[in-house]
Amino acid sequence: MSRKHLSALVNGRAGISLEMAIRLSKAFGGSSESWLAQQVQYDLRQADAGSNLDVKRFAVA
Template sequence: MERIARPAHPGRFIKMEIIEPIGLTVTKAAEVLGVTRPALSSLLNGRAGLSPEMAMRIEKAFGPKMDTLLRTQNAWEIAEVRGREREIKVKRYVSMGK
């Protein structure tokens, strides 16, 4: 079975493709976004997910579309759950009629 590469956490993408290339510190980026430094740091370091509100703030401040950013969050979450699928003990329900 072919293994598919796991998507990066959206915070990593935001850090490496948006924040770092323009030379912002986490503190300055948090100020620009109107959020706390700990909130942004948690996202950038993969300890928190990307909320729709944060995605909108990033779109307004830096340009990448909210929809695109949220798709990266969704892909990451799907990969996370798929990675632990065996731990989720649920059997398929089969209806036997009324």
């Protein structure tokens, strides 16, 4: 993992891809799944914060 890639990740200019998750796992420990889970949580928070979706619940029959 290059310093450039790590800097982009730390400074929020890059996300954690599948390949990056594997690299982070090997470099810092933890599972690649846990690194990806952190990215998914971040993505969900970002999407939810800017979401103005008008979605109606389905009626239960």
